[in-house]
Amino acid sequence: MTPATDTETREALVLRRQQLLRADRVNPQPDVRALLADIDFALERCERGTFGICDVCHEDIGAERLAADPLALSCVEHPSRAEVARLQRDLSLARRIQRGLLPGSPGAFPGWDYHYRYQPAGDIGGDFCDVLPNAATGETLVLVGDVAGKGVAASMLMSSLLASARSLSSVGLRPAELLSRVNALFHDTTSPSSYATLAAAVLRPNGDADLYSAGHWPPILKRAHALEPVTIASGLPIGLFPDAKYTATRVRLRPGDTLLFYTDGAIDEDHSAGEESGRRQLGDALTRANGHGLDVLLDGCLADLARVRSGRPATDDLMLFAVRATRGARR
Numbered sequence: 001m002t003p004a005t006d007t008e009t010r011e012a013l014v015l016r017r018q019q020l021l022r023a024d025r026v027n028p029q030p031d032v033r034a035l036l037a038d039i040d041f042a043l044e045r046c047e048r049g050t051f052g053i054c055d056v057c058h059e060d061i062g063a064e065r066l067a068a069d070p071l072a073l074s075c076v077e078h079p080s081r082a083e084v085a086r087l088q089r090d091l092s093l094a095r096r097i098q099r100g101l102l103p104g105s106p107g108a109f110p111g112w113d114y115h116y117r118y119q120p121a122g123d124i125g126g127d128f129c130d131v132l133p134n135a136a137t138g139e140t141l142v143l144v145g146d147v148a149g150k151g152v153a154a155s156m157l158m159s160s161l162l163a164s165a166r167s168l169s170s171v172g173l174r175p176a177e178l179l180s181r182v183n184a185l186f187h188d189t190t191s192p193s194s195y196a197t198l199a200a201a202v203l204r205p206n207g208d209a210d211l212y213s214a215g216h217w218p219p220i221l222k223r224a225h226a227l228e229p230v231t232i233a234s235g236l237p238i239g240l241f242p243d244a245k246y247t248a249t250r251v252r253l254r255p256g257d258t259l260l261f262y263t264d265g266a267i268d269e270d271h272s273a274g275e276e277s278g279r280r281q282l283g284d285a286l287t288r289a290n291g292h293g294l295d296v297l298l299d300g301c302l303a304d305l306a307r308v309r310s311g312r313p314a315t316d317d318l319m320l321f322a323v324r325a326t327r328g329a330r331r
Ligand SMILES: [Zn+2]
Pocket: 054, 055, 056, 057, 058, 059, 074, 075, 076, 077, 078
């Protein structure tokens, strides 16, 4: 800390002390007394020349951290117990808020049942899904996506992306147009390095599914008796360029047919065998779960992943979203 900032800091502390003393005379409070003691200790540190020095590693605490909290006694690498507790409280609140943004599971909409599992790598993450019914057309738009990155930053971008998709969906925008607008909004309001991949499906009560991809994995399609490859025209990830376009690939599902959407966390875990092996593993789980409920299918996928991980902690957020045609087109 330079002598000039040192003087400024000391003056600011002295001023704050005078204000608190005045407040304490008018209305004595234990909190004010505690704060006064902290300020006296900070002034003592100024006298001793240890103000702004971390108690733990004896390095500079840093101007940014001191500006946020002039009473900080340690650097950002060595937070106090109280700070750690506060951060944990904030994260668990953020986790509850993020869960509240996702749709209920299991659930159903005309012609379809769905079920999903969400496991962020930390307290919160950037993977998401949504189920947006359109009362006017009877269709339902399903979104499954993955904001690049993890943790708090990814979760904030995820909630902003979901909010724009919901508001555009509520005004009845057609899916291709909705995706283009979501892309443009995300591009205009985030940093150039921010992007998200997204799978979208418009599901009709008769079993028709229009599939869209913004740089995301295609879903795995399980017919009543076998897996069937799905190839989708893939558009650009959301947010990379201002004017991306998205086109639909139609598949027709019969009663009992299942689409499984997933994010990187569901296939990346076996680094040695690669992503194709992860996708094959999901296909195997679909085949094994034939004739069972979607919960059995999702449990099977998670058990396979746990086996591949063999005790290693998850390194990526995970979203598995399964949707099954209940009525479907009878042909
Ligand atoms: Zn330190």
